Amino acid sequence: MHSDELHRCLTDAYDTMTFDRLAETGVTTGWRCLDIGSGSGSVARWLAERVAPTGEVVATDIKPHHIPDGPCLTAVEHDVVTDPLPEAAFDLVVARLVLQHLPERLAVLGRLVRSLKPGGWLHIEEFDASYEPPLLTPDEESARLYTAFLDAKCAVMRAGGGDPHWARNAPAAMRAAGLVDIAPRPRIELRTAGSPGLRMQLNHTYHLRDELLAAGMTEAQLADVRALMRDPSFCAASSVVYSVHGRRPHAEEQADGLRPRPEDAR
Template sequence: MQEAREGHEGYVFDNANTQAVEQHRCLAASLDPITTSRLAATGVRAGWNCLEVGAGGGSVARWLADRVAPAGEVVATDINPDHLRARPGLRVLRHDVVRDPLPEEAFDLVHARLVLLHLPEREAVLAKLVRALRPGGLLQLDEFDIDYGPVLLAPSRGAAELYERFLAAKARMFADAGADGSWGRHAAAAMRAAGLADIDPVPYLVPWRAGSPGVDLLIHHTHHLRDRFIAAGLTDAELADVREVMRHPDFRASSCAIYSVQGRRPR
């Protein structure tokens, strides 16, 4: 995930925060199966040159490097790449995708997960990513639409209402930071407008229950984003209570909508 730019203090997540390692672990556990299955379908193989934007903890970058090395290379970028480690076939670059240039027509595959939804400059960044593709190259964006994600079963009506208040507070803090929580469902149209062809958007919903990776991620957010939740009107007692709701064996919810969208730069 792309991390906060210098001067962009409103961004929700901070890669320098001590909670970042757990954030990356939860994201990988919950989303890597979707991301890597879609990337595998591109045919990525030895010799490809790939760009992983906002690489975060590097799980996707390492997966790609295992497939393209030694003849190919993955360039993994992040505004704060302290959690990334270079190795054969994997180069790490400190890079701000909004402000810093990218080489044009350089990559067979460009991937970004949960990056553009956080950037007010998302359409300009999308155009930059398209230009970085070689003719015939593929772009994959994996993005959320947080407008959907209902609780389906909770220990009580009050527990369900608390969970919904928690999600609403999180949506407000994203919006206040300049994120577009509905970006996932608009990404395909934006990619077509940016000049890509063969657009293929695939939506996913994942069942959430106590102990599932997605719920672990939400529980982690009650710690990682504690100060922001307090500013949004929740109390420490309510955050503790919503953690217990999500750990309850009767808790069931749907994930938000997850869109994995691929498109090809015309030859």
């Protein structure tokens, strides 16, 4: 139940941004696309509509039951850390809110790059949770409580091998992996009672309850922070969402990159 609600929140909060950015890659009829960690499948379904009728979208997840097969869309059970990927096979690879959770993120990033055809695009979206402060709270104690909840959530991610701040490193990591035309775009939004972003935070208090308790929060604190996030007077800044894509160069571009520039000969 909590997983379904989390997928709804992510869809409501970020699909429009994701679709706008994916459209910038030129994805169109006939493209072959890979959506890693597809979740509810909303991104994969949008891609399938864009590549129809001759293209293909492969949507993968460890538990792909949320993703119904459809025209130009195939759901596959797949662990991106351990299961193989074909090389030079896709025009577009999407990894939304996946890599920062993985201790092996850089190795996985390299495999995603190798799965691209020359000229193909990799699109990554991740949160940088180093900035998401409360802006309006009933009192100072409520602000401290919300901040303690955010700190506990980051501790939970780190305990699992994730990095809640990795998003800011994604552009440089993509360049180091050999991509070109890298285009990062950060976004911050307002989280208010009932908004998708704050509903997602509220969902975390249930979905991650045991982990948050292990990180030092109490049941009473969880109940209080839930009440705070339902308070119409409360608002907070979101974490920074980094939406980044980059392109795998063609062989001739790589060769040009190895040639000395005239200024280097001076």
